[in-house]
Amino acid sequence: MSAVGEIRSVVARIRPALGDGSSLLIVSHFLQLLLRVGSSMIVTRLLSPEAYGVIGIVSSVSFILVMISDMGLRAYIIRHEHGGDELMQSVWTVRLMRNMVIFSIMFVGAGVFADMYKAPEIATAIRICAFPFIIEAFSSLAYQTTERNRGVVRLTVLEFIRFLLVTITTIVAAFILRSYWAIIVAMFVNAFFSFFSSYFLLKGPPVRFRLDPAHIRDLWGFWRIIIPSSVITLILTQTNTVVMARYFPLEELGKFTIATTLSAAVVTVSGEYVIRVFFPRFAEANRKGAELAKDMYYAARRPVTLFFAFGIGGLIGGGELLVRILYNSEYLGAGFYLSLLCLAPLVRLSSLPAEQAIITKGFVKVALVSNAVRLAWIAVAGPVAYLNFGPMALIIVFCLSEAAAAPYFLWKLKQYDLLNLREEFFIIVAMLIGAAIGYGCFASIEAMIAAGTLPDF
DSSP: OHHHHHHHHHHHHHGGGGTTSHHHHHHHHHHHHHHHHHHHHHHTTTSOHHHHHHHHHHHHHHHHHHHHTOOOHHHHHHHOSOOOHHHHHHHHHHHHHHHHHHHHHHHHTHHHHHHHTTOGGGHHHHHHTTHHHHHHHTSOSHHHHHHHTTOHHHHHHHHHHHHHHHHHHHHHHHHHHOSTHHHHHHHHHHHHHHHHHHHHTSOOOOOOOOOOHHHHHHHHHHHHHHHHHHHHHHHHHHHHHHHHHHHSOHHHHHHHHHHHHHHHHHHHHHHHHIIIIIHHHHHHHHHHOHHHHHHHHHHTTHHHHHHHHHHHHHHHHHHHHHHHHHSOGGGTTHHHHHHHHTHHHHHHHHHHHHHHHHHHTTOTTHHHHHHHHHHHHHHHHHHHHHHHHOHHHHHHHHHTHHHHHHHHHHHHHHHTTOOOHHHHHHHHHHHHHHHHHHHHHHHHHHHHHHHTSSOOO
């Protein structure tokens, strides 16, 4: 406990110099990206692509259950007008009950899920990975309430520490176990750290079992809109994994999972910036006045958004080169998937802030309607692509679903007098510059290898 006190003392001393925490958040995630790449270079030399295929299936099962029961609790807490202790206790109780249900379904139905992915041998792994849901169920809501109160600095520091612990655990366990169980061990370390820090390193509301009828009705009013949207999101994000598992070898699914891991770093840092920095600031500005919110909608995130667009463009153009540099020949081909998967976070640079701003303005159904647009795209383009070009074309269609919803978000921004087409155009330009540089580097290296100037690597 004395160590906890020392950590809090250090944070308190340096806190004034860190502003709103956005710079620290970006630096932290950039460091995490570098460390994730470095650890991935080590772990992929200790584990086979098949191991990543197993983890991809386990993660997909977990995600399916989470999204089916998604209540939007994080957004609900951030945007709630009051957020008192009694409300938070009702939210905590609802989350507890929900997580216990998820655990039961995942544990009992592990064999069914394994058969669905045509991998009956991993039923035990699925069953074991149900237990982190219980750990999360009993954690406090300190992370969410700290986020609501714009405690970006404290959360960023804690999540960086958690990332380091999980990364070190993964490397050590992979060296010892040489199987996918190493990554599962790291999942438990992640869950236990979140549990511990939610009580001892963050200040959250008191934890009590409470089911206040008024709170539950209010939560249901939010939840009943979120659930259909989450189910559609589930279809949009997990169909790729199911298609890969059913139509391609487990090794190929492993490459897809590696690409997903790399693209997840981009998704995380850009998404966390919007949720933790932009969304609370915009919500606060909107409470003060519509004009203030309009002025800061683009201005508050312009440099960060253009930086992300340039970087994502580089990954789209040079994804295969990155994989060639980082991994051994077993993983060649993952770069193609990386380029495809980066299309969604690129478009989300525009659509995610728009979604949060429109929700703040009071139109909570925006997520549901935008997901319906994405689903309509899949319904029309998916069968055509699959019947004419096969399973891989279907995966490409899913990767383009975010772009299909972009016009809807632009239209809604115009409705709320927030749209600036010049700002949106700048994002495209930054991406194209990054993509041109990335592809140029990739093409140059490939040409030198073909000419014998560079050895194949």
